[in-house]
Amino acid sequence: MRGIEVTMLAHERIGSGEPLVLVHGIGHRRQAWYPVVDRLAEQREVILIDLPGHGDSPALVPDGRPIRDLLREKLEDFFATQGLDRPHIAGNSLGGRIALEAAADDLVSSATTLAPAGFWRNQVDFAYIRAVFTVLTGAASLARPVAPAVLATPAGRAAAFGLLMTHGGRLTREAALGDLRGLVHARPALETIIDGGFPFDRPIDPSIPVTVAWGSRDLVLLPYQARRARAALPQATHLTLPGCGHVPMIDDVDLVVDVLLRGSDHPRQARATYDVA
Structure with a gap:
């Protein structure tokens, strides 16, 4: 892969073809996509980003603005600095929600989402989601001294990441340690984003292809939310x-690659421009 470039958002670009921006979930980092990136890069120019306050990106500083507005601004600025005109986008969890927001804002040519956030039923359900991430971040912080030993075996990695994936044992020791450290590092941003959470309820122009995929064993955004997404996004x-x-990228590499390629298998549409009399 090419070396890391850091501007407003830390990122990597690899491959050639239609650009496909990949956005990780809350508390994660761009390396979440590493299991699938080389396969994708055979047919797409893949752009991996770290969200604000995550990975190698600068801290998340809301300054009183709604989180949705701040993340949209960061994404638009990133597209502009990277010369990306309505790229394809795909995201997992929070990244999936960001992809849907980008589609609603007509910033992208397609949006492919893996368990996108924003389809919980009520505040009780949202409290469960908040509790899951409170447990994950708290456990990650407490486990740091013993993490190298615990994550040295596939069984240890499977247990440590069991809430997020069904085959956590497939992670390498280095990837697992990096994800744990990344979760601890992202805790302030995670708490800020969750505090500003609200359901997704925006229309998306039917001309923008949208794909919503959900793991049948999702323990974070429970699969009932897939039914709510189906009702909210019938197109x-x-x-x-x-x-x-x-987080399905390690659970079924072939399937996730196929979903992302099919979801982004549409030529970019040029943004219409009009002369003002």
Whole structure:
């Protein structure tokens, strides 16, 4: 892969073809996509980004603005600095929600989402989601001294990441340690984003292809939310990822690659411009 470039958002670009921006979930980092990136790069120019306050990107500083507005601004600025005109986008969890927002704002040519956030039923359900991430971040912080030993075996990695994926044992020790450290590092941004959370309820122009895929064994955004997404986005393509958890990229590489390629298999449409009399 090419070396890391850091501007407003830390990122990597690899491959050639139609640009496909990949956005990780809350508390994660761009390396979440590493299991699938080389396969994708055979047919797409893949752009991996770290969200604000995550990975190697600068801290998340809301300054009193709604989180949605801040993240949209960061994404628009990133597209502009990278010369990306309505690229394809794909995201997992929070990244999926960002992809849907980008589609609603007509910033992208397609949006492919893996368990996108924003389809919980009520505040009780949202409290469950908040509790899951409170447990994950708290456990990650407490486990740091013993993490190298615990994550040295596939069984240890499977147990440590069992809430997020069904095959956490497939992670390498280095990837697992990096994800744990990344989760601890992202805790302030995670708490800020969750505090500003609200359901997704925006229309998306039918001309923008949208794909919504959900793991059948998602323990974070429970699969009932897939039914709510289907009702909210009837024009989208809705898929089930059998046997996959909330972060499915390691659970079924072939399936996730296929979903992302199919979802972004549409030529970019030029943004219309009009002369003002």
